[in-house]
Amino acid sequence: MNSLQFNPATYDDFLGLAQEATVVPVAVTLPSDIHTPVGAFLKVAGQASDVCMFENHRLDRRLLPYTFIGLAPRWVIIGRDGKVELRSPHATLERQETLLQAARRRLRADIPARLEAIPPLASGAFGYLAHEAAYQLQGLPPRVAPTVEGALASFGTVMVFDHARQQLHIVINVSTDGRSERLEAEYAKARAVIQAIAQRLDGPFPEPPSVAAPSGRAIVTPLTPEQFRLAAEKAEQRILAGEAHCLTLAQRLERPTSARAFAIYRLLRTDPEPSATFFFSSGGTTILGGASDSLARAIGPVLRAYVATHERPIGATEAEASLTVAELRDDELAHSQHLLFVDAARNDLGQIAAYGSLDLEALAQVEQTPARARLISTLQAQLAPGRDYLDVVAARLPSAVWTGLPKRPALRLTTEAEPVRRHHFGCQFCLLSPQVSLQGEALVCEPRQVVEVTNQVARFHAFASLTGDTDIGAALVAGAKTAQRIAAAIERAEQSVLSSA
Secondary structure, three states, X not given: OXXXXXXXXXXXXXXXXXXXXXXXXXXXXXXXXXXXXXXXXXXXXXXXXXXXXXXXXXXXXXXXXXXXXXXXXXXXXXXXXXXXXXXXOOOEEEEOOOHHHHHHHHXXXXXXXXXXXXXXXXXXXXXXXXXXXXXXXXXOOOOOOOOEEEEEEEEEEEEEEEOOOOXXXXXXXXXXXXXXXXXXXXXXXXXXXXHHHHHHHHOOOOOOOOOOOOOOOXXXXXXXXXXXXXXXXXXXXXXXXXXXXXXXXXXXXXXXXXXXXXXXXXXXXXXXXXXEEEEEEEOOEEEEEEEEEEXXXXXXOEEEEXXXXXXXXXXXXXXXXXXXXXXXXXXXXXXXXXXXXXHHHHHHHHOOEOOOOOEEEEEEEEEEOOOEEEEEEEEEEEEOOOOOHHXXXXXXXXXXXXXXXXXXXXXXXXXXXXXXXXXXXOOEEEEEEOOOOOOOEEEXXXXXXXXXXXXXXXXXXXXXXXXXXXXXXXXXXXXXXXXXXXXXXXXXHHHHHHHXX
């Protein structure tokens, strides 16, 4: 372990960084060729209660070429019912404010030092804004308590897989609390933690924790299939009456499970559709899933957003793929519906963009991946003066794809039709870094599939996307496929528990 090359290399170097920063990273860079993100998570973070993982394992060019694993949080903010709980290793406080208000105040207090080759997001925050946060943002009355606005955490220990350079960075974020001297103990502790992590990475996998078997496995829904179909038919009538352009209704499914949440995640991450996957656990609740190609990314004042819709499987042969691409290119209805979502993205970005800076770089291009074809558009803008990376997160809620258009009436109509809260369905998963050119850095991803696991109960959703001329039966079947894949993954994860017992 004495061969580790620390950065900063000496206490004096560390102290120099602390002169102008309140968060000073201490890091070691290793070759990543003998480690994998899942393996590193299991060895180092698998037993942690507050932990995060974000993977761009398919190296999507729109995303950062990194996998982040975070544990040992410096602070956690959880938003519930218009209040926030702020947890740190020293205290837990409660405030009467929104999650975004608390996050802005807390992140402004973090002034991270920069280390060469270490991405700034390693010293930032990870988390999500739940669907319920949209009510306050849209000026609508919230649903009856309890509701969840989301959670954000900044981690003291972060492992970063740099897939482009084939490197693994082990980063310890040291909070100086504004001190610029007498930090010897903190620097020494950071080096010791890095050495311990390096040893664990070279060691065996730990035994997984035992999970008690639940009393049942039946899936429970708030609406019967027939009731959900009737709700979809009524929503379709509301669209025809001119109250909305399109709507997406959600049906929550929940079932007890003996599977560990990370075992479910490992199965879902093998799905070829998501461009990235995420796992976030805090306060006894875990959310996990895959991100869609609809996302926004801000670096300093530069903002870029991608709108992806109408994904279709391309088939098993080159001829089938060519036919799917040609059909999508010529599908006038798909193009007209895609333009609705592009207009929604324009409206979202227009709220935070500098006047005259919003530009459409690409419109309704057919893009093909190994598994699917889709329509995709790209928008670019400059953030307006006084706006920052947290405004990018706020502008994304509610999700146009998972709620409908226009957003405000769609939010009202879906709330009327759905008897229970969505919470994590339609959430926005985000990676945030303060102090990048003063306006910060943000990556905001729109999940395409989300699972919540709390107290050995898994919750996920089926849905129905409605446009006014919808084949209701076909919409229900299409919206059930994601839920079926999730249910199958949970079943397989439970079987792996039984086989290892």
